Amino acid sequence: MSFELINSKLLVGFGTTCLLFLLTLVLSLPLGLLIMFGLKCPFKPIKWLCNVFVWAIRGTPLMLQLFVVFYVPSMLFGLRIFSFTSTTVFDGRFIAALITFVINYACYFSVIFRGGVDNISRGQFEAGKVLGMTKSQIFFKVILLQVIKTVIPPVSNEVITLVKDTSLARVISVAEIFFINETEILTKAIVWPLFYIGVFFLLFVGLLTVLFNYIEKKLSYFKA
């Protein structure tokens, strides 16, 4: 196999990895916020339910969750939600992996967000109240940016983990970079692509680190 051929195959796989990463991030952050509201809900049953859910998701391996989401609907109920035949990037396997990642990461984010909100002094909420703001105005105009500032470091940790966790999608045969490498390249006893993949990830994470440093710097004009 020529370098060009291997390179193009790996790039396709890496494209899938990137897509999975980006979509997971974009969807899990707002879902995490939603679950956070559930965790802080004064109505006990909702709070309890969210806590159990977060416990279950954080307490089981991501790999197990991938299997469950992808196989269980068809095995138990005969539902073919996720088509097993691969045609485009957005095939059933990809969607199943995406759903799993979004739920999994939303749970981690929700706990980080809750910590961030709990960290904001009660006085900020009260100051908003006595100034006649509504609850949502207080949250979005006063609290949110302060929470974002305090959660950036833990969130950046999770995001970097997510980059690497995408490789787990391989277990349900999503055609991401490891799957392609394993099925099409490693079988031919070519070793160097492993290092090549390592460099991919290093660059990706390096880019994210720069981005998060930039955001932190942008928000350093105030003290939360």
Add this chain to the structure above:
Amino acid sequence: MAYLEVQNLNKSFGKTEVLKGIDLSVEKGEVLSIIGSSGSGKTTLLRCMNFLEFADSGKMILDGETLIDGDSVKKESENELRKKRLNFGLVFQSFNLFPQYSVLKNLTLAPTLLLKERFKEYKKTEKDGQKRKEWLAAEKKAINDDCLALLDRVGLTEKANSYPCELSGGQSQRVAIARALALKPKILCFDEPTSALDPELTGEVLKVIKGLKNKDTTMIIVTHEMGFAKSVSDKVIFMADGIVEEEGTPKEVFGATKSEKLKAFLSNVTDKEGE
């Protein structure tokens, strides 16, 4: 009936009775100081009046409008509470400025949010888009001018574009006072406004509060600064164990003290000041 009338106000936290039937009245333009040792219920009283805590029973009537009637507040919607809160301004011990906004934006934020609501109402009557735009621009400018004038009043015009983390404690508290005034509350409350400040910074804040005193500004001040309470107040209340132990003009309360508890409290405070 007085401008603000509080009658038999009660509040418990669990089994602890914090307020046991508070009565007080304030006339328009008066300054009322509330003194008393820690745990006497001063702050809780202020928080009940600002609807940050909900009274269990009693009444509060402001300018003829009944704001608290028994435990009615506990059942009220967030929106009703919000409207009631707007009657009062509250300056906190710990300033609670919004750190991500500039000083000026701290002042304009709440009035601008209220403007949005007024704009919705206005839109119902005015269909002309151009006029709407002009109306909104004029109102925004009015808010901005008002707030700049308030900053001038507390002597911080040059800090308009600074952020709270760049201010000293005294400056922060002066901004907080201006922010509370920006909504033109009927009654301005202070919850130990100088307790979080270094001693050399309390003076500037007290000076600003004194400067606010006029026939239209009604103020309720919870304070540990006896000298200040003496000089600024029209009326002083001494609270102990959840009741009003003594009340009267500063002369009566500080000069002709009747209650033993107040005597003990005052001698304690002056002892400390002498140290």
